[in-house]
Amino acid sequence: MALDRTDDRPLSSQLADVLRSEIHDGTRPPSSQLPTESKFHEIYGVSRTTVRAALQQLVNEGLVVTRKGYGSYVREQPPIRRISSDRRHAIHRASGKPIFDTEVIERGHLPSRRMLQVGEAKAPSDIAQWLQVEPGGSVIVRCRLQLIDDQPTCLSASYFPLWLAKGTRLEQPNALPEGPDNTIEALGYKFARGVEVLSARMPAPEEARLLRLPPGVPVVRLLDIDYDEQGRTLQVADDLYVGDRHEFLYEWAETQPEVVTR
């Protein structure tokens, strides 16, 4: 129909363009099944390989999901969870539960977690730097997968310096019912200030597997570094969020002047 063999653009890209606009203008609504690959072959007179190349493009853009033996479907955009910065800070800490749980329950959903790894380990180099530990030095790490209604949501690794965590409950292999933040405060330390660094990238295959990410969905990395009053790093949290299911919200107001560091 719309494919032009004299055009410079590859047939596969032309086909992808057609489907992309059909998805965007609502002709092909979310969750609807696309024609099968052989159907496309018949309709457009291109080989199945070419059809697959077109579909691959849309999959890589996160617009389409394919299921073996079942069909190709317009991807449903999952509901978005907003994470606002003030929810993560000291004000909300003393709830007796991890902040994650509190927030999820508040919205009527079921939080859970799968512990992946707990114990002493060598810190990745960027983490070591934030933790004020020499490169390659040992730290205590707690690595876990956070789930909402049994759907993977966040892959979270928290790192603690040995002087703080060694020999404490932070080395316990099970989940801490009160959350690491409260555990640290119970040990007598106080969170005085923090830095958050946010970035986006494509997931590594292992990360994609754990988070059950379809192709074409990036992750947001939130690095959270917390200091006590003496400027010692209490913890570094390295959290990976499913990109298309989260938004991060920050607010500022003139009346309450900004913190001016430097």
Place this chain on the structure above:
Amino acid sequence: MALDRTDDRPLSSQLADVLRSEIHDGTRPPSSQLPTESKFHEIYGVSRTTVRAALQQLVNEGLVVTRKGYGSYVREQPPIRRISSDRRHAIHRASGKPIFDTEVIERGHLPSRRMLQVGEAKAPSDIAQWLQVEPGGSVIVRCRLQLIDDQPTCLSASYFPLWLAKGTRLEQPNALPEGPDNTIEALGYKFARGVEVLSARMPAPEEARLLRLPPGVPVVRLLDIDYDEQGRTLQVADDLYVGDRHEFLYEWAETQPEVVTR
């Protein structure tokens, strides 16, 4: 060498795994050329199509770039620009220049911009909502591409309500030397508070083209909504940043209590 035809995993993925780890462990450093597709065909005894499928995976992860007629290369990670939240707010506004320029010059680089579209247009539905305009209503839009040393860096669209912008310099098709923020203040309005919403996704093809994005690189969308003292929306900025070249930094401190807007 390492490919196993009896393994469940596809040959192409096995090959991708080999190359991925070679890239990560430094065997194949950034900018180094990979063997040609026919070379891989010889080495591993798989068809060129299979080799290409493997390379495609790595390209989609942002690890490899291919150049027609030239070769495939390990992708070089560009330097990262940190954007800290306090730099964007009112304190830094009255510099007489766009914040973007000030910041880039400070670091010894050359800022520039290409205006893409200026004028009255229908607001996208989510923007209309933030702008407190009825869906499909008209607004003034200024769309431009920001560059550092002639490298595309940020695709920026700023939306203004008609009551504020109609008939003002905000409708001027050229770039505003002082930046839209200062223009608004010069019109007598005051920024009182703001909200930033950050999210990540894969770019649309048009966005990838403008930002010269290689495949496998996500974009970070920063939606910035600014209000005056009466709670009227003065502007909504919809900025798209190249994901792997930016980090977003936020700080908090206990002594300077958080703004609780709830």
Place this chain on the structure above:
DNA sequence: AAGTGGTCTAGACCACATA
């Protein structure tokens, strides 16, 4: 001219889902 990646074909077999 030679070599590279980009596109496309036709055909085959497989694993998975449904009926």
Place this chain on the structure above:
DNA sequence: ATGTGGTCTAGACCACTTT
């Protein structure tokens, strides 16, 4: 049993880059 997407092959032609 049938139909789906997933993988793989061998071969062809093209456009681009370098020599």
